[in-house]
Amino acid sequence: MFACIYAPELSADFSLTEFAYNFSPLVEEVRRGMVVIDVEGCELLFGSAYQLANEVGQRAKKSRTEDGLESEVNVAIAGNPDAAIHAATRLKGITFVSPGEELTCLGAFPISALDYSLINLEKKVVDEILETLRLWGVRSFADFAALPVAGVSERLGQTGIKLQQLAAGKTERHLRTKQPAPVFAHSFELEHALTELEPLSFIFARLLHQLCATLNAYALATNELCVSLRLEDQTTHERKLSLPYPMRDHKVFLKLLLLDAEMHPPQAAVRSVSIACEPVKPRVLQNGLFVPLAPAPDKLELTLARLAKLVGEDNVGSPTLLDTHRPDAFTMKHFTLDTNVRKRRKAGSSRQRVISNYPSLGFRIFRPPLRAIVQADQGWPTQISAWGKQRSVYGKVVNVAGPWRTTGDWWRDDSWARDEWDVTLERSGQQTLYRIYREIKTENWFVEGNYD
Amino acid sequence: MKAALSKAQLESDIASRFGDAFKLQRARAEKTVVETLSSGIAEIDALTDGLPRGAISEIFGPASSGRTSLMYSLLAYATTHEETCALVDTNDVFAPTAAAVAEMDFDRLLWVRCAGNLEHAFKATDLLLHAGGFGLVILDLGDVPAKDARRIISSWWYRFRRTVEDRPTVLTVVSEEACTRSCAALALEMKGHHPITVNRRGHYPRLSA
Numbered sequence: 001m002f003a004c005i006y007a008p009e010l011s012a013d014f015s016l017t018e019f020a021y022n023f024s025p026l027v028e029e030v031r032r033g034m035v036v037i038d039v040e041g042c043e044l045l046f047g048s049a050y051q052l053a054n055e056v057g058q059r060a061k062k063s064r065t066e067d068g069l070e071s072e073v074n075v076a077i078a079g080n081p082d083a084a085i086h087a088a089t090r091l092k093g094i095t096f097v098s099p100g101e102e103l104t105c106l107g108a109f110p111i112s113a114l115d116y117s118l119i120n121l122e123k124k125v126v127d128e129i130l131e132t133l134r135l136w137g138v139r140s141f142a143d144f145a146a147l148p149v150a151g152v153s154e155r156l157g158q159t160g161i162k163l164q165q166l167a168a169g170k171t172e173r174h175l176r177t178k179q180p181a182p183v184f185a186h187s188f189e190l191e192h193a194l195t196e197l198e199p200l201s202f203i204f205a206r207l208l209h210q211l212c213a214t215l216n217a218y219a220l221a222t223n224e225l226c227v228s229l230r231l232e233d234q235t236t237h238e239r240k241l242s243l244p245y246p247m248r249d250h251k252v253f254l255k256l257l258l259l260d261a262e263m264h265p266p267q268a269a270v271r272s273v274s275i276a277c278e279p280v281k282p283r284v285l286q287n288g289l290f291v292p293l294a295p296a297p298d299k300l301e302l303t304l305a306r307l308a309k310l311v312g313e314d315n316v317g318s319p320t321l322l323d324t325h326r327p328d329a330f331t332m333k334h335f336t337l338d339t340n341v342r343k344r345r346k347a348g349s350s351r352q353r354v355i356s357n358y359p360s361l362g363f364r365i366f367r368p369p370l371r372a373i374v375q376a377d378q379g380w381p382t383q384i385s386a387w388g389k390q391r392s393v394y395g396k397v398v399n400v401a402g403p404w405r406t407t408g409d410w411w412r413d414d415s416w417a418r419d420e421w422d423v424t425l426e427r428s429g430q431q432t433l434y435r436i437y438r439e440i441k442t443e444n445w446f447v448e449g450n451y452d
Numbered sequence: 453m454k455a456a457l458s459k460a461q462l463e464s465d466i467a468s469r470f471g472d473a474f475k476l477q478r479a480r481a482e483k484t485v486v487e488t489l490s491s492g493i494a495e496i497d498a499l500t501d502g503l504p505r506g507a508i509s510e511i512f513g514p515a516s517s518g519r520t521s522l523m524y525s526l527l528a529y530a531t532t533h534e535e536t537c538a539l540v541d542t543n544d545v546f547a548p549t550a551a552a553v554a555e556m557d558f559d560r561l562l563w564v565r566c567a568g569n570l571e572h573a574f575k576a577t578d579l580l581l582h583a584g585g586f587g588l589v590i591l592d593l594g595d596v597p598a599k600d601a602r603r604i605i606s607s608w609w610y611r612f613r614r615t616v617e618d619r620p621t622v623l624t625v626v627s628e629e630a631c632t633r634s635c636a637a638l639a640l641e642m643k644g645h646h647p648i649t650v651n652r653r654g655h656y657p658r659l660s661a
Contacts, residue, residue, distance in 0.1 A: 291534055292533070292534050292535050292536075292587050292620075293536075293585050293587070293620060294536045294585050295536060295583050295584060295585030295586060296584070296585060299583050299584065299585070300583060300585070302583075303579050303580065303582075303583035304562075306579050307564055307576055307579055307580075310572055310575055310576060310579070311564060311565065311566055311567070311569075311572050311576060315564065315565040315566070315567065316562070316563075316564055316565075317562070317563065318558050318559060318561055318562065318563065319546075319548035319551075319558050319561070319563055320548075320558065321548055321549065321552055321558075327549070328547065328548075328549060329549070330548040330549065332563070335562045337536060337560075338559065359492065359493050359518075359521045359522065359524065359525040359554070360521065360524055360525070360528075360550075360553045360554035360555075361521055361550070361553075362518070362519070362520025362521035362522075362523060362524050362550065362554075363520065363547045363550035364515075364520055364545040364546075364547065364594065364595065365545055365546075365547040365550075366545065367544050367545070390543065390568055390595070391595065430514055430515075431516065432514070432515045432516040433516045449545070449547065450515050450516060451516055452515055452516050452517065452518065452519050452520035452521065452594070
């Protein structure tokens with residue numbers, strides 16, 4: 001059963017929808033001042049449908065402080081929402097339309113009172129049909145409902161059939177319920193300021209659980225978490241966690257937040273915690289049967305966060321070469337896995353390397369390069385000695401190639417210009433290949449690394 | 453009455469009692485195939501059939517013996533065959549500019565730089581192995597002095613072996629001296645004893661495995 005509540009003289013500052021939520025959680029707002037509620041299952045709270053209608057009428061008259069509307073309302077109860085709407089629009093007070101006897105109540109209504117917007121028909125089309133009905137001498141809902149269905153279908157088409165069902169009060173549809181807007185942000189005010197991370201983790205867990213429950217309810221995920229901590233010194237500590245893939249696992253979020261909080265702790269005690277997220281559609285992925293296994297996205301993110309905590313954020317990621325000839329020019333970027341093989345192959349980033357007999361020459365670079373003392377009496381290096389904290393390089397040069405001069409960025413302060421040599425050093429019968437260079441500006445020698 | 457029985461006698465006794473079932477078990481055990489990952493170098497693959505998955509492989513040898521070239525080749529082959537790879541660089545010696553020449557796909561490579569901290573390197577390797585899903589994890593100890601490498605406690609290697617044994621991961625350790633002891637399923641010793649011609653245009657250190 002459905003109840004339509006119509007308040008024709010409702011003040012602009014009253015919300016009929018909010019009032020209707022007092023009786024049922026399923027509310028359709030038809031237009032300003034008119035709502036339909038599903039009263040099925042409300043018997044335990046309000047008694048019969050008629051008693052509920054009485055309760056609605058009485059409570060509507062009450063003042064705002066008593067959750068009322070301070071207004072008279074028409075309440076109509078019927079077996080379908082459209083019949084209830086028609087009855088509430090035309091009949092004052094409380095009306096009960098028994099299922100199957102809709103025409104007894106609605107039959108006398110003029111045909112012009114048909115609310116065609118309920119079945120989403122265009123005004124132009126309906127006006128033509130109503131004009132035809134007028135010419136046929138059809139004046140009321142009962143007259144229209146009495147016409148043979150086959151004849152109406154033949155002459156007025158499917159639109160005519162729909163209008164006839166509406167007039168007969170026999171339409172069947174679900175309520176277009178109004179859902180409250182979801183909130184993807186939660187906050188928690190603390191009675192006592194927190195100074196340690198462990199108690200804060202319980203607050204995080206609670207808020208994240210609520211957040212993920214909301215995401216789950218709307219079949220959404222998030223790829224960005226914003227944490228805002230209001231501190232005791234009246235400042236705000238804000239952190240933003242960007243995730244490469246949309247996720248909604250509160251346990252993963254909690255671990256990521258805790259790892260981030262350990263790396264970037266707030267500077268004062270925490271007074272309140274707010275967590276918000278940006279809802280996005282979850283990732284749908286079809287894995288290939290022949291694609292090698294890759295780490296699970298959530299596990300990978302956790303591992304990356306743990307590695308970042310262990311060795312530092314700048315020391316974990318994928319290397320990206322810079323568009324320059326400067327030696328050892330690269331940046332680190334966040335490691336993400338593009339699992340779409342087809343897309344990658346199309347982009348040309350996944351050329352399969354074939355098995356060869358000639359591997360590329362490996363090079364182990366020393367960071368920073370070792371400052372060296374080089375004897376070059378005859379114009380090329382003959383003896384090298386370099387000492388560093390972790391390694392030392394010294395010995396007699398038995399083979400030498402070079403120099404190759406490289407220069408660049410002469411217009412900048414950090415320009416480079418150097419002569420590079422490849423040398424073979426012999427020490428204790430073992431030969432090792434090194435790359436050494438001499439800075440032209442300072443004439444200092446360095447060992448850059450060794451070929452391996 | 454016999455005090456001891458030879459293995460052949462035992463097998464014949466069991467075979468006579470259980471018949472075909474025993475033969476089937478033996479045949480199945482003999483047919484166990486080890487999955488491998490190609491090293492990307494035909495000569496190495498011919499010698500070893502590739503690096504075994506679910507096990508530790510060790511590449512050791514002195515500087516300029518070709519350890520890094522083999523490591524580049526491994527990484528290049530694995531990254532371009534959609535394997536997710538990780539390199540734990542203990543001494544921060546990986547040179548991306550040189551690795552790019554080996555046609556490595558950096559998008560599939562996770563590089564962890566440990567700035568000479570051996571403990572961090574082992575912990576990072578442990579985290580990567582436990583995360584799962586990596587096809588190749590390389591622990592580069594190539595610049596760790598031999599005396600320090602010898603001090604690495606065996607329990608780390610046993611732990612790594614236990615972690616990878618049920619996974620399709622190849623754990624490769626690059627070092628100056630053999631340090632994984634009995635935990636390695638494959639050990640490749642690199643010897644750069646041939647005279648090396650220094651020339652950047654096409655020549656390379658000759659490898660012998």
